[in-house]
Amino acid sequence: MRKVLIVGAGITGLTLGYRLAKMGFKVKIVEKEKQVGGLARSFQYDGFTFDIGPHRFYTEDSEVMDFLNEILNGGFVSIPRSTAVWMFGKYYDWPFTPKGIFKLPLKVMLDVGRDIFRVHKKGVKKESFEEYIIDMYGRTIYNTFFKPYTEKFLKISPREIHSDWAIMGIDRAIIDDDMNMKDLLQLSKNAFFPKARNLTFLYPSIGGIGEFCEKLAKDIKNEGGEILLNTPVEGIAYAGSEISGITTNKGSFTADIYIWTASLSALCNFMAFQCPKLSYLSIICYNLEINDFLKTPYQWCYFGGKDVIFNRASISNLFSSSNAPSGETGICVEITCREGDVLWQNPQSMLARIEEDLRKTGLLRKDNLIDKIYIEKISDAYPIYELDYRVKLNQVNSRLKQVKNLIVTGRTGGFWYNNMDHSIKSALNISHKLSNNLLTENFQNGLFFVPK
Numbered sequence: 001m002r003k004v005l006i007v008g009a010g011i012t013g014l015t016l017g018y019r020l021a022k023m024g025f026k027v028k029i030v031e032k033e034k035q036v037g038g039l040a041r042s043f044q045y046d047g048f049t050f051d052i053g054p055h056r057f058y059t060e061d062s063e064v065m066d067f068l069n070e071i072l073n074g075g076f077v078s079i080p081r082s083t084a085v086w087m088f089g090k091y092y093d094w095p096f097t098p099k100g101i102f103k104l105p106l107k108v109m110l111d112v113g114r115d116i117f118r119v120h121k122k123g124v125k126k127e128s129f130e131e132y133i134i135d136m137y138g139r140t141i142y143n144t145f146f147k148p149y150t151e152k153f154l155k156i157s158p159r160e161i162h163s164d165w166a167i168m169g170i171d172r173a174i175i176d177d178d179m180n181m182k183d184l185l186q187l188s189k190n191a192f193f194p195k196a197r198n199l200t201f202l203y204p205s206i207g208g209i210g211e212f213c214e215k216l217a218k219d220i221k222n223e224g225g226e227i228l229l230n231t232p233v234e235g236i237a238y239a240g241s242e243i244s245g246i247t248t249n250k251g252s253f254t255a256d257i258y259i260w261t262a263s264l265s266a267l268c269n270f271m272a273f274q275c276p277k278l279s280y281l282s283i284i285c286y287n288l289e290i291n292d293f294l295k296t297p298y299q300w301c302y303f304g305g306k307d308v309i310f311n312r313a314s315i316s317n318l319f320s321s322s323n324a325p326s327g328e329t330g331i332c333v334e335i336t337c338r339e340g341d342v343l344w345q346n347p348q349s350m351l352a353r354i355e356e357d358l359r360k361t362g363l364l365r366k367d368n369l370i371d372k373i374y375i376e377k378i379s380d381a382y383p384i385y386e387l388d389y390r391v392k393l394n395q396v397n398s399r400l401k402q403v404k405n406l407i408v409t410g411r412t413g414g415f416w417y418n419n420m421d422h423s424i425k426s427a428l429n430i431s432h433k434l435s436n437n438l439l440t441e442n443f444q445n446g447l448f449f450v451p452k
């Protein structure tokens with residue numbers, strides 16, 4: 001029986017663990033956190049359930065859909081999407097609707113109208129986020145929303161961010177290909193003549209998004225696999241071109257195949273590889289328990305301006321009513337940061353400002369009380385696509401390619417700004433390759449090496 005050691009019990013690690021255990025591999029998963037799920041875990045306190053920001057399933061891939069059904073066994077609800085952006089002191093439906101367009105300041109509307117005829121100049125370089133968005137949507141929409149939002153979110157200039165961030169981010173925010181929002185003309189047409197569509201997402205009926213991973217973890221154990229929580233990797237023994245063991249706070253483990261789904265930079269450090277540094281963005285989630293049922297129609301809202309301290313707020317009970325006790329509301333407020341920075345060290349410093357801004361933006365009324373706030377620190381939440389990230393990633397992958405018994409994958413391991421369905425799909429693909437004993441395979445995102 002071949003032994004597999006998986007680092008990370010996020011969606012990728014657990015999907016692989018489940019599939020490989022079913023195929024007869026001896027599976028061990030080590031996870032640094034006290035629970036499974038990684039970025040798709042949920043927190044439970046006082047009858048409330050909170051995810052890490054808004055989290056919902058969407059896929060058009062039948063294999064992924066079948067896998068969701070296999071694990072959740074029909075235990076999900078289908079929810080229509082309802083989201084907004086906050087600009088000029090108002091909420092605008094996102095994607096835009098005619099109602100929203102006419103709420104914009106007149107000057108902005110006129111400038112956008114002019115931009116329709118200015119964008120898509122031939123031969124324009126589109127390497128950076130800024131160049132890409134201006135070419136796509138024009139300078140007014142860039143200056144009004146994308147620039148301030150991105151500066152606030154990533155804390156670097158959009159000129160220093162690769163256009164891949166725009167491509168992936170917009171795909172993630174829009175999701176529905178039918179929306180045709182790939183340039184300003186299409187965006188405007190869509191806003192004025194919205195097509196009737198029924199874009200819905202799947203969400204576990206109970207337990208939050210983390211329920212999927214909790215179920216997977218149970219299934220892995222039923223198949224004879226082992227999951228060690230509170231078990232961070234502390235060292236990797238590497239000799240010749242193979243890993244010979246992984247050390248954790250609970251001892252050292254050996255395997256035939258090692259699968260890494262955690263930070264790429266951490267992996268390079270453990271292996272003592274001289275690789276360029278790839279950086280990740282972290283988030284502080286402020287999970288608020290509110291003593292009233294809030295009537296906001298939006299599941300989540302983006303806050304791009306400096307007038308509001310947070311990037312996004314999501315209402316957990318609008319994903320599933322079981323996420324909050326009856327008559328109460330759960331709000332998750334996200335602020336991005338770098339691990340170890342001032343906010344990371346002292347997240348409490350923002351509490352007064354968060355409450356002030358929730359009231360200013362109308363999410364909380366005067367008579368709403370915040371009963372409790374729980375703070376969760378989420379490291380490595382987003383890969384940061386700096387202008388030269390592709391060059392750096394290629395260098396890192398070329399080095400890792402030389403390690404024969406290592407597979408590197410997942411969102412964090414692949415340095416891949418992805419969604420849960422992508423993590424599931426790539427894990428399923430790897431399990432197929434392993435079952436067929438294929439030696440080496442290059443996937444589109446990240447490199448996956450299957451040993452002899």
Ligand SMILES: Cc1cc2nc3c(=O)[nH]c(=O)nc-3n(C[C@H](O)[C@H](O)[C@H](O)COP(=O)(O)OP(=O)(O)OC[C@H]3O[C@@H](n4cnc5c(N)ncnc54)[C@H](O)[C@@H]3O)c2cc1C
Binds near residue numbers: 011053055234266409
């Ligand atoms: C705010 C936010 C909102 C999102 N919303 C959506 C959404 O609506 N829909 C959607 O489809 N996707 C969404 N995503 C993306 C989704 O969360 C990810 O695609 C998915 O969870 C990635 O899973 P993964 O297993 O590939 O990576 P991860 O979840 O990052 O798993 C890596 C695991 O490795 C563990 N680990 C790290 N270091 C060590 C170590 N040293 N030792 C042991 N273990 C370690 C981590 O704790 C983690 O469990 C969102 C992501 C974020 C951040």
